Amino acid sequence: MGKAATLTDKLLGASTLVVMGVTLYLIFMWVPMDAEQKDAQRIFYFHVPMAWVAFLAFFGVFVGSVVYLWKRDVAWDRFAYCSGEIGVVFTFLVLMTGSIWAKPIWGAWWTWDPRLTTTAMLLMIYISYLLIRAYAAQDAQAARFGAVVGIVGFVDVPIVYMSIRWWRTMHPAPVIGGGPDSGLDVTMLATLLVSVLAFTLFYLLLLRQRMAIKKMEHELEGMRYELEMEDAEKWAI
Amino acid sequence: MGNLTYLFMAYTIIWVVLFVYIAGLYRAQRQLRRDIDALKDLSRAREEDKPRIQVGSRRFPSS
Numbered sequence: 259m260g261k262a263a264t265l266t267d268k269l270l271g272a273s274t275l276v277v278m279g280v281t282l283y284l285i286f287m288w289v290p291m292d293a294e295q296k297d298a299q300r301i302f303y304f305h306v307p308m309a310w311v312a313f314l315a316f317f318g319v320f321v322g323s324v325v326y327l328w329k330r331d332v333a334w335d336r337f338a339y340c341s342g343e344i345g346v347v348f349t350f351l352v353l354m355t356g357s358i359w360a361k362p363i364w365g366a367w368w369t370w371d372p373r374l375t376t377t378a379m380l381l382m383i384y385i386s387y388l389l390i391r392a393y394a395a396q397d398a399q400a401a402r403f404g405a406v407v408g409i410v411g412f413v414d415v416p417i418v419y420m421s422i423r424w425w426r427t428m429h430p431a432p433v434i435g436g437g438p439d440s441g442l443d444v445t446m447l448a449t450l451l452v453s454v455l456a457f458t459l460f461y462l463l464l465l466r467q468r469m470a471i472k473k474m475e476h477e478l479e480g481m482r483y484e485l486e487m488e489d490a491e492k493w494a495i
Numbered sequence: 496m497g498n499l500t501y502l503f504m505a506y507t508i509i510w511v512v513l514f515v516y517i518a519g520l521y522r523a524q525r526q527l528r529r530d531i532d533a534l535k536d537l538s539r540a541r542e543e544d545k546p547r548i549q550v551g552s553r554r555f556p557s558s
Binding site for chain 1: 497498499501502504505506508509512513516517520523524527528530531534535537538541
């Protein structure tokens with residue numbers, strides 16, 4: 259992306275493309291169709307990895323926020339913010355794809371199921387995180403307030419994950435580590451794991467690009483400030 | 496609607512949203528690079544003009 263793309267960006271971009279291509283091949287050409295859910299089950303191979311990326315991204319917000327409050331290093335705040343933005347995009351997609359899957363399987367686009375409700379709350383929490391960042395008067399204040407929301411908001415992530423274990427729910431049981439009745443056919447599991455890898459690489463690629471943009475915004479602000487100071491000095495003379 | 500329609504709908508939404516997000520990132524990056532280059536040019540031009548500007552001078556540096 260852009261002329262300043264480093265070798266790491268190019269390698270990451272190329273490997274994301276290759277693994278994503280393999281994932282699509284596995285989903286649409288290789289893995290057998292589910293006997294009960296038919297084609298709608300193939301949504302699962304993107305839905306679950308996107309949920310994984312959303313959790314990973316919000317964990318990034320949590321870590322970035324804690325380290326920022328501790329060290330006051332703006333790079334960690336940048337990392338937290340960018341990770342949060344990507345997390346919001348993927349959480350939105352998780353809800354959308356879940357809803358589209360639910361219509362033919364459950365007969366409804368949406369129910370106030372614990373998993374769905376806690377995920378919607380997660381999206382709202384991190385949208386407010388981004389809004390707080392956007393509307394705070396000063397950068398340092400935005401970073402500080404955002405960090406607090408980023409840390410507190412992360413509490414919802416384990417709640418979303420555990421919601422299908424803690425409460426009665428319509429949502430399918432976890433496919434990995436979900437007890438004796440759960441589990442996947444080996445081809446389905448392999449496809450899912452490759453897709454998780456593809457989306458993890460994609461997250462890293464997006465994160466690097468978003469952080470580069472944030473860094474450029476910071477650089478631009480600094481340059482504008484310096485020029486304004488020069489102008490002010492000139493007029494003072 | 497058949498199950499295939501829902502599958503098509505889900506994957507279309509995923510790619511459209513991701514495409515819009517990536518396009519937004521690309522556009523922002525290009526705009527920022529343009530702004531930074533413009534400010535660097537301005538700053539360079541000021542640096543070059545600096546020695547010729549004398550305090551109290553009523554003349555433009557280039558005249």
